Amino acid sequence: MIVVLTRSSGLTGLQRVIDTVEKHGLSAQTAESGSRKVVTISGYSEASDLLSELTRLESVEKVVPVGLTHKETTALNTSGRHDSGIDGKDSFAVFAGPCSIENEEQMLALAGQLKKAGATAFRGGLFKPRTSPYSFQGLGEAGLKTLERIRHETGLKIITEALGVDHLEQVAETADFIQIGSRNMQNTPLLKEAGKTDKPVMLKRGMAATLDEWLNAAEYVAAEGNSNIILCERGIRTFTDYSRFTLDLSVIPAIRERCGYPVIIDPSHGTGKSSYVASMCRAALAAGADGLMVEVHPHPEESISDPGQAISPAAFKEMMADLRKMAAVLQLSI
Ligand code: PEP
Ligand code: MN
Numbered sequence: 002m003i004v005v006l007t008r009s010s011g012l013t014g015l016q017r018v019i020d021t022v023e024k025h026g027l028s029a030q031t032a033e034s035g036s037r038k039v040v041t042i043s044g045y046s047e048a049s050d051l052l053s054e055l056t057r058l059e060s061v062e063k064v065v066p067v068g069l070t071h072k073e074t075t076a077l078n079t080s081g082r083h084d085s086g087i088d089g090k091d092s093f094a095v096f097a098g099p100c101s102i103e104n105e106e107q108m109l110a111l112a113g114q115l116k117k118a119g120a121t122a123f124r125g126g127l128f129k130p131r132t133s134p135y136s137f138q139g140l141g142e143a144g145l146k147t148l149e150r151i152r153h154e155t156g157l158k159i160i161t162e163a164l165g166v167d168h169l170e171q172v173a174e175t176a177d178f179i180q181i182g183s184r185n186m187q188n189t190p191l192l193k194e195a196g197k198t199d200k201p202v203m204l205k206r207g208m209a210a211t212l213d214e215w216l217n218a219a220e221y222v223a224a225e226g227n228s229n230i231i232l233c234e235r236g237i238r239t240f241t242d243y244s245r246f247t248l249d250l251s252v253i254p255a256i257r258e259r260c261g262y263p264v265i266i267d268p269s270h271g272t273g274k275s276s277y278v279a280s281m282c283r284a285a286l287a288a289g290a291d292g293l294m295v296e297v298h299p300h301p302e303e304s305i306s307d308p309g310q311a312i313s314p315a316a317f318k319e320m321m322a323d324l325r326k327m328a329a330v331l332q333l334s335i
Contacts, residue, residue, distance in 0.1 A: 002042045002043075002051075002052075002065065003039055003042075004018055004029075004040040004061055004063075004064050004065075005034075005065065006018065006037060006038040006062060007059075007060055007061070007062045011060075014058070014061075017058055017060055018040050018061060019031070019040065022051070027042055027043070028043070029041070029042050052064055063226050065224065087263045092333060092334045092335070093286060093291065093333045093334070093335045094121045094122065094291060094292030095121050095122075095292060095324075095335060096120070096124045096160050096265065096292065096294040096295070097115045097122075097296075098111070098120075098123045098124040098125040098296070098297060099111065099126075099296060099298045100126060100296050100298070100306040100310075101137065101306045102125040102147055102161075103304075107299055108125065108147055109150065109155075111297065112155045112157055113154075113155055114317075115157070115297060116156070117318075118317055118321045119325065119335050120157060120317075120321075121157070122158035122159065122160050122177065122178065123148070123151050123155070123158070124160045124161070124294060124296075125144075125147075125148065125159075126139055126161060126162050126180075126306075127144040127145065127161055128162055128172075129162075129164070130164055130182050130184045130185070131306065136306065142168065145171060145175045148176065152177075158177035158178065159177050160177065160178035160179075160180050160203060160294075161176045161179075162180040162181070163179050163180070163191065164182065164185065165191065166191055169191065169198070170198075173195075173199075176200065178200060178202070178231070180233075181195060181202060181204045182205050183205045183235055184207070184208075186205060186207035186214075192204075192218060192222050193222075193224075194225075195222050195227065196225025196227045197225050199227065199229075201231060203232075203265065203294075204219055204230060204232055205233045205267070206233065206237065206249075206252075208236065208237055208238050208246060212252060212255055212256070212259065215232065216259060219260075230262050231262065231264075231265055231291075231292075232256060232263070232264050233264075233265040234264065234266050234267065235248075235271050236248045236267070236270055237249050244271075244273055244277060245273025245274070246271055246273065247271075248266070248268055248271030248272055248281055250284055250285060250288050250290075253266070253288045253289050253290055257289070263291035264290050264291050264292075265292045266281070266282070267293070267295075268295065269295055269310045269311070269312075270296075273309060273310050274309060275309065275310050275311060275316075278312050278320075279312070279316070279320040279323070283324065283327060286328065286331070287327065287331075295312065296311040297311060297317045298311035298312075298313070300313075
């Protein structure tokens with residue numbers, strides 16, 4: 002592990018870092034890199050609280066884990082610093098809403114229904130990564146005020162996608178969670194910029210990404226100092242011809258073996274079919290996911306984007322009632 006000290010940290014700041022490391026029974030070696038002081042530490046364990054203690058020190062700019070497995074890295078990254086509100090311990094998160102934000106009054110009415118049915122956050126895209134350049138590309142910036150109104154009037158948290166670096170700051174200001182979409186999973190400039198924000202980042206799996214590629218993409222965000230990362234499985238490309246993608250639920254235990262980030266399952270994009278969504282949501286809960294992302298539209302067949310996979314508010318309500326029964330058995334709250 003390498004600790005980079007702030008430019009203004011003096012000898013006292015350096016001594017504080019060394020004392021903290023030694024308190025854990027480890028040794029610290031100091032070095033200069035340009036005008037910066039760095040401290041290298043060896044022999045730490047993933048169970049240690051050292052990372053969170055170091056990151057709280059005023060003299061520390063960042064801590065860079067080196068040569069660790071993803072599990073070790075995220076154990077360090079998440080120790081004491083994960084505050085996305087999704088921890089998978091005793092609650093199950095449900096992000097619900099339309100594919101794209103449309104008419105404001107209709108969206109507000111929908112958000113009220115979703116909240117009542119038990120959603121924890123409202124999802125809705127403004128900057129849409131559409132397959133065809135001739136399809137609706139989203140309301141863009143103009144829709145940010147709708148999301149703000151929804152948060153204000155319903156108390157729901159907001160998640161929306163940042164499609165590019167150019168509007169990341171605006172999205173980070175408005176949203177409670179920044180979504181990075183499947184097509185952007187390996188957009189490293191975007192990942193790095195998201196890593197500089199203080200908002201939790203929900204990183205969707207690339208539609209042809211291996212787990213290792215996905216976790217390395219997450220590492221781009223964490224390496225910039227933001228380890229509030231949520232992984233979202235949204236289906237991968239296979240030879241199936243009955244669904245749009247194949248929802249890979251076996252990635253849930255695989256992630257558990259590799260790292261500590263929470264996992265959200267998106268059966269809407271994962272299957273592309275509204276009639277498959279509820280059963281895949283139940284399966285995700287049973288398989289140990291930390292939450293769901295579900296597309297819901299007041300009139301699914303009229304949805305400007307992804308009409309085939311959105312479910313109605315009534316279907317959402319019914320599904321939530323079923324999930325609540327399952328969650329009670331699993332001693333989770335929804
Ligand atoms: C979305 O969630 O609206 C979306 C476009 O998803 P994905 O990036 O998984 O295709
Ligand atoms: Mn969609």
